[in-house]
Amino acid sequence: MNSILLIFVLIVIATxxxxxxRRRALHSVGxxxxxxxxxxxxxxxxxxxxxxxxGLIIILIWxxxxxxxxxxxxxxxxxxEIRNLSDFDRTLYMNDIRNLAVQDAISRPVTExxxxxxxxxxxxxxxxxxxxxxxxxxxxxxxAFFGIKKVSPxxxxxxxxxxxxxxxxVVCSAIAILTTVGIVSSLIVVTLRFLEHVPLTDFLxxxxxxxxxxLRPDQVGSSGSFGSIPLxxxxxxxxxxxxxxxxxxxxxSAIYMTEFAKPKARAFFKPLLELLAGxxxxxxxxFAALVVAPAIRSSxxxxxxxxxxxxxxxxxxxxxxxxxPLISSLxxxxxxxxxxxxxxxxxxxxxxxxxTILNIIIPSALPGIVSAFLLAASRAIGETMIVVMAAGMAAxxxxxxxxxxxxxxxxxxxxxxxxxxFDSAKxxxxxxxxxxxxxxxxxxxxxxxxxxxKYQEQxx
Amino acid sequence: MDKAAVTTVQDLVxxxxxxxxxxxxxxxxxxIKDVNLDIPPKAVTALIGPSGCxxxxxxxxxxxxxxxxxxxxxxxxxxxxxxxIYDKKIDVVQLRARVGMVFQKPNPFPKSIxxxxxxxxxxxxxxxxxxxxxxxxFNSLQKSGLWDEVKDRLDTPGTALSGGQRQRLCIARTIAIxxxxxxxxxxxxxxxxxxxxxxxxxxxxxxxxFTIVIVTHSMQQAARVSQKTAFFHLGKILEFGDTSEIFTxxxxxxxxxxxxxxxx
Numbered sequence: 001m002n003s004i005l006l007i008f009v010l011i012v013i014a015t016x017x018x019x020x021x022r023r024r025a026l027h028s029v030g031x032x033x034x035x036x037x038x039x040x041x042x043x044x045x046x047x048x049x050x051x052x053x054x055g056l057i058i059i060l061i062w063x064x065x066x067x068x069x070x071x072x073x074x075x076x077x078x079x080x081e082i083r084n085l086s087d088f089d090r091t092l093y094m095n096d097i098r099n100l101a102v103q104d105a106i107s108r109p110v111t112e113x114x115x116x117x118x119x120x121x122x123x124x125x126x127x128x129x130x131x132x133x134x135x136x137x138x139x140x141x142x143x144a145f146f147g148i149k150k151v152s153p154x155x156x157x158x159x160x161x162x163x164x165x166x167x168x169x170v171v172c173s174a175i176a177i178l179t180t181v182g183i184v185s186s187l188i189v190v191t192l193r194f195l196e197h198v199p200l201t202d203f204l205x206x207x208x209x210x211x212x213x214x215l216r217p218d219q220v221g222s223s224g225s226f227g228s229i230p231l232x233x234x235x236x237x238x239x240x241x242x243x244x245x246x247x248x249x250x251x252x253s254a255i256y257m258t259e260f261a262k263p264k265a266r267a268f269f270k271p272l273l274e275l276l277a278g279x280x281x282x283x284x285x286x287f288a289a290l291v292v293a294p295a296i297r298s299s300x301x302x303x304x305x306x307x308x309x310x311x312x313x314x315x316x317x318x319x320x321x322x323x324x325p326l327i328s329s330l331x332x333x334x335x336x337x338x339x340x341x342x343x344x345x346x347x348x349x350x351x352x353x354x355x356t357i358l359n360i361i362i363p364s365a366l367p368g369i370v371s372a373f374l375l376a377a378s379r380a381i382g383e384t385m386i387v388v389m390a391a392g393m394a395a396x397x398x399x400x401x402x403x404x405x406x407x408x409x410x411x412x413x414x415x416x417x418x419x420x421x422f423d424s425a426k427x428x429x430x431x432x433x434x435x436x437x438x439x440x441x442x443x444x445x446x447x448x449x450x451x452x453x454k455y456q457e458q459x460x
Numbered sequence: 461m462d463k464a465a466v467t468t469v470q471d472l473v474x475x476x477x478x479x480x481x482x483x484x485x486x487x488x489x490x491x492i493k494d495v496n497l498d499i500p501p502k503a504v505t506a507l508i509g510p511s512g513c514x515x516x517x518x519x520x521x522x523x524x525x526x527x528x529x530x531x532x533x534x535x536x537x538x539x540x541x542x543x544x545i546y547d548k549k550i551d552v553v554q555l556r557a558r559v560g561m562v563f564q565k566p567n568p569f570p571k572s573i574x575x576x577x578x579x580x581x582x583x584x585x586x587x588x589x590x591x592x593x594x595x596x597x598f599n600s601l602q603k604s605g606l607w608d609e610v611k612d613r614l615d616t617p618g619t620a621l622s623g624g625q626r627q628r629l630c631i632a633r634t635i636a637i638x639x640x641x642x643x644x645x646x647x648x649x650x651x652x653x654x655x656x657x658x659x660x661x662x663x664x665x666x667x668x669x670f671t672i673v674i675v676t677h678s679m680q681q682a683a684r685v686s687q688k689t690a691f692f693h694l695g696k697i698l699e700f701g702d703t704s705e706i707f708t709x710x711x712x713x714x715x716x717x718x719x720x721x722x723x724x
Contacts, residue, residue: 262530263530339567341563341565341567342567342569342570343528344525344528344561344563344567345563345567345568345569345630345633346569346579347525347528347556348523348525348556348560348561348563348634349556349557349560349579349580349583349633349634349637350553350554350555350556350557350580350583350584350637351553351579351580351583352553352583355583359579359583360569363570363571364569364570
């Protein structure tokens, strides 16, 4: 019997409880529904949840704390010498016991002590689980019984359910928020460890990025330099190129869609444009590396320019194409939101379409367009795949779009793929970069949201 | 009965606007049916009638605002001082500079008060210098009775004004391009009684300079501000004549019912 089966048993209890509770409610008023405070189904749900929730809570406790409990009981049963090991070694030892218990490979020779410990562990785990499972079923049954007993025509089960739904929604939003907090705080913790190796000023203002560190003390090699400026400069360069492409094309196509296109043309073009948003970025990467970059290179050769086969320009161009749909669909929304009455007023004064667009529609929609632009910028900053494939890995500090550059996300990828030592400055620097990147995109999104909010108050 | 009821105004030498056999359709809906109407110069002509009778549609056809609605089709002829406004040679942009429009909901641009009024003159090149433009803005705000209220804050947004002030700003914006005709589509329906009274007073003053056509739901308003009244019903004009005549002695039973509030 496992947790899934246990949940299934709880569902059976809940279903039974639903049926019984509903029937009891109907019986209590002799089948005349309007004499009930709430609808029969509300009583059913009330009874069902009375049966389901207590058991669910016990299962959650088991999932969250059961493992630790079993560990501690096993540890207590183990000899003195194990308990007196250092924290680190004790954790390793427990890992081995756990792995052995599920017949996985372990890091030390299998001894008799270890075997018996593993058996003890398995037994304890099973016993504790049974305690939890039986108490979950027992408490659920009792609770369902009392829930059903409470069902009477006066019980405001509809209102109770309403409140329960509110709690459920609060829990859901709390999950989203807590996840964000968790991600950020784990980034911060590791970043602080990184800053023990490399001073903050070196990281923020250093001009050289070369994260290779010596693996052994006796190894000849660089001690690594972690100046993030070239990475952020590369990111900025590629982002600027992308926005330089995407902003005019996206905005103008949005204007065409909203102001000029006939409904038929709009119905044809708009999904087509949004198809661009559905292309996986890795495919854009192919396109950048195999089509755009060689094309740039050969056209550069034609006019006598030496261009690397990987260039910021290629990555930026393709990234620009990638974010066109983002800008155009967001701009489309804000332009459509400009009230028709403003257009009418402008046309009524004898303005042409272009005059109306330039003087009335774009200024009115500008806050929304700016925020679309900022969202697109944070999308471009966070993009990795295209840059890996088209712009290269070389951390050049340059403003020349024809050279190879690299971006923050690409370096994070490079730092964390493959075999890495977790406590080296090299690996840890990925987290610092991640945190810095997060701060930047958060800032951009924050501004974008502020602008959108201000914009929303503008009409009426 | 309909034909007999339409009083064409023969005593005027030349009407400003003459509509002849006008029919307007939205896709398959026949919104305006065979409307003939002569609108006299320098007077207020009110278009009244129950909701959905086509008065706004007809009004919008006078400066071709219906052109912006793709499903809208029109037959017949509308002339402005003898020029067929639906003629291919007519530039709709210039037409709208001659026939200005004030809308139901005050719709100032989200720009400063000054820029709202200066918008039309700027796009039509009516001012030769900044001083010229200042002058136009001053005159228009003065004529719309808004100058004293806004002279100290011309650079604040027009959207920040009160409802009645906004509507007067929209009127100022329209008279800034010095049109020959001003069309008003229920200009007071979104305003409180005091603001309405101010606008009505303004309309009465404006008719000295402009030919005004106003759509209104309020019988009292039509009676107060207009000299001519046309009664629309189901896309047709059932009765047209002097306002005093229509309100005191309507010839058609439906008009009488509507005016006395028996239906509408």
